[in-house]
Amino acid sequence: MEIADMFSTTTIPFSGITLEQVVLAVIIAVIGLIAVKVIASAFTEMLGRTSRLSALIIELLVRFFSILLYVILVLIVLATLGFDVSSVVLGLSAVIGLILGFGLQDTVTNLASGVWVAAFRPLDKGEYVEVNGISGTVTSVGILATELLKPDNTYITIPNSQVWGSAVINSTRMDTRRLEVKVGVAYDSDLTLAIRVATDLMKNDERVLPSPEPVVVVTELADSSVNLSLRAWTKTADLWGAQWDLNREIVNAFADAGIAIPFPQMDVHLDGTH
Template sequence: MDTQWITDFVQMQGASFVINLVAALAIFVIGRWVVKLLHGFAIKAMQRGRLDPLLVKFLGNILFALMMVFVVLAAISQIGIQTTSLIAVLGAAGLAVGLALQGSLANFAAGVLVIIFRPYKIGDYVEGGGVSGTIDDVQIFTTELRTPDNRKIIVPNGQMMSGAITNYSSHDTRRVDLVVGVGYDDDIDTVRRVLESVVADDPRVLADPAPNIRMSAMGDSSVNWIVRPWVQAADYWDVFWEMTEEIKRRFDAEGISIPFPQRDVHVYHHPEKADEASLER
């Protein structure tokens, strides 16, 4: 039996496969080099556009991954593998993985929203997702916060974006809200003068917007005053604590009382009922 044609066919097919394999490797190597080049150009363009560094990194990684997918598919197609079937298999696998990782995908989507819309950035003090603290890092799936007592809290981005987010650092200035209670017997003009003096003597208080000092309510046990000066956001807590302490000192010096909650109790005596009770004994 003449097997020469079989040998020639195998050799021809082998040579063709080797040529295609070399071409596929060349496509992959050159394509990867071109992808790196385009990726670098894209990163520089986004940096020149002064985009957020985290957004630049995120978009750069996505762009690199998408271009590499095209390169790999082109290389596989050169070998002779049908990419249509491969794409269908990858799509089905991606669907199965997506169903199994719904929570992670939700956190990923929330991370994309955080990076695009920037409700907070690194260094901001925020309250959201049931926690509060300073933003230390923003990643695709999680956000890391540092509490005032130096604890690290890692919150899924889906949890952070599922409710209201209060960003205390988004503006340069903040208003300090103090409520001060004085006695009903204290002179109103004296109280106002002392509070205005305390606010005016603090150099951290801004002139614009002007501080607001008003008698706000007559409570059960005290006359309540609001003291609302504006300060730089970085000075908020220092002014809050130190101004509260200074108000107490000035009130003591001026003889202004700070009443504690109290209630008047009226006791009524009924002689007839008292006599009946003694007779029963």
């Protein structure tokens, strides 16, 4: 009983907070942190099971919900310590309003942009995209920023306002993609033969889809060569491998067929009259 009286009467210097309040606040904080994680996990599972929302929207809602729970927990802990929570809420509201008015317009813009990105889904987790000239795989769309992982394992964070306010090039959203391999042949080459060799090369690649059919088109009569473009459709996952292989194999195929791939060249004619 004496120990209980000691906890209830002993105060922390200059604060008026008793040891009993501190212990109770610590207990509430620990239990509250566990409860927040459990509730957030249950909320995530419920949204995933009962709604048709995208993963991005679910993640955004869970983050908002978790922040709200943490704020409530902090207020409960403060109330346990004897603080006037109503005055704290009013004070925080005034401070937040002041900050928003003077310095956090960008934060509010990023927050609103994050909602629009999650709702309209120009990009999604696991997709390979290009935003503002930066390419990478989407790992997360947060409340304020979108995170990309580049092929060289560089981690990029882009403010949501830049994502929503820019053109987003999504390379993996569609099931199929068209590859293009460009090559030039000499002007004295058999153009019909070159087109047939290039077409057969694409058709013999198992990754090239039969429909739409692969085609070879003449794209330019350049200074040193007749430029061809090999165009074929593949599954999106096969695109880069097929394109890299065709770039390599077209060189050997043309060499075997006696078709020259010329170097850039310039003919200089000298006038002997001067």
